[in-house]
Amino acid sequence: MALTKAKNSNPAPKRKIPERRCVGCQGTFPKKDLLRVVRSPEGEISIDFTGKKSGRGAYLCKKEACFRKARKSGVLHRALEVEITDALYEELEKEVRFAEAHSGD
Ligand SMILES: [Zn+2]
Secondary structure, rough: OOOOOOOOOOOOOOOOEEEEEEEEOEEEEHHHHHHEEOOOOOEEEEEEEEEOOOOEEEEOOOOHHHHHHHHHHOOOHHHOOOOOOHHHHHHHHHHHHHHOOOOOO
16 A cells, blocks of 8 residues: 655745734734733733733834833723823833843844
C-alpha cells in the first residue's frame, strides 16, 4: 500500500499576528504593540496588561503623540462609553512614556 502524500497547499504554517486598531490614530498594529484599556462588566476602567481581561476594550498605540491625541479628542471615552478619569489617563501616559523610552534601540 502506497503512502498517500497529503497535499498541503500551504506548507509553511503562517502564524497570524492578531492586529487591532488604535483608537487614537486609527492605524492597525500587532496587538502586542498596543495598550489595551478595558471596561469590565462592572463598569470599571483599567489597563489590561494581559490582554485577557473580559469586557469592552479599546486599543491605543504606545506613542505619546497618539496618546495625547486620544486624550484630547476623547476617543477612549467614546469607544468605551464611560468617563475616563484623569488618574487613568495619567497611568496610561506613564505606560506610553515608558514604552517609548524603551523602544527603538
Ligand atoms: Zn495610534
